[in-house]
Amino acid sequence: MVWTHVAFLDSAEDAGVWGTRTDTPDSLQNIKYGSERAEFDERCEIDHSRDVIYTKRMPSAFFETPLQSLLVWHQVDTVIITGGSTSGCIRATAVESLSRGYRTIVPMECVADKHESYHYANLTDLHLKYADVLPVADVLEWLNGDA
Template sequence: MTELAPKYEHSLDNAELREFYAGAGFAGRVGWGERPAVLVIDMAGAWTNPGAQIGTDLSAVESSIVDLLAVARAKGLPIIFTTMAWDPSFAEIGEVVRRKTPHSEKMLIGSENVALRPSLERRADEPLVNKPRASAFFGTNVEAMLTSAKVDTTIVVGCSTSGCIRATAESAFNRGYHVIVPAEAVGDRSASAHAANLFDIDARYADVEPLQDVLRTLSALPDRKG
């Protein structure tokens, strides 16, 4: 019988755990394709306002995303934003989701809870997608937009690492995209959930890279503006 794995703390800095996973056939490197796009996940009031029910201080994450967006825009890359918002009837949520995540009842269309952070300075040609579930691909036209733009690489940033980032990375991976997650550009209300899920995302769905490495790769891309 195969021995159970030793108890390890899940962290990207845990070299012993990374070696254990690599020995089990996880955590391979996929690298970049040729045509990346940026998916900015749920950087809106409900998640980024520490006073909100599910909010936390993501100012460092926000700053990292602003830096990444500046380079992506200079290169003319597709950029897609997401949020989650519901009609006050709540008919779109469904009973199961509403009972499991009652905070969804505060995500009302037009409210500050679902409005993007102003510092992101979303442009007119950068779609804002209202997604009904954790993954940016579930019940949306995100995949169609990526296909139209001939995208082969998704750079996933935003929040929360343990929920919508993980779900979006998994969906992108399942569709055959190269998935890049800049470590400093994702965040979570729970430090332990962030660390554990960032490790798992890197092991199963995406290449988690330092932000500066991502910025260098983007800066070296051909200019696609115009």
């Protein structure tokens, strides 16, 4: 499993333009290495002996990370994307995944956004153009070979 999160230097000099889009307490440039905002939710079951964690500085999990090399090495043909935000990181990763030739799946109950209007609009658009947006039960059935 591959996990990604966003984190920047204390100076935020590596945040680029994306990190300067707003100037509020919850802005991206305020996600510092080691800060609570850069941590994974405690409910995530990360296997540190097997799973891969990439720190990213842009919305797509592919952008300037070794993700593509890892997927090629393991001969992956399908990418399942979960997390937040549907209109940002999920969408950017799904578009790049499809652009790189992967079947792309988004389990609809496993993604979220700040507002449901952005969330559902992007799920609809992703399903129309870039990914199979499916109920998580269908994805699990497919993964277990029951589909």
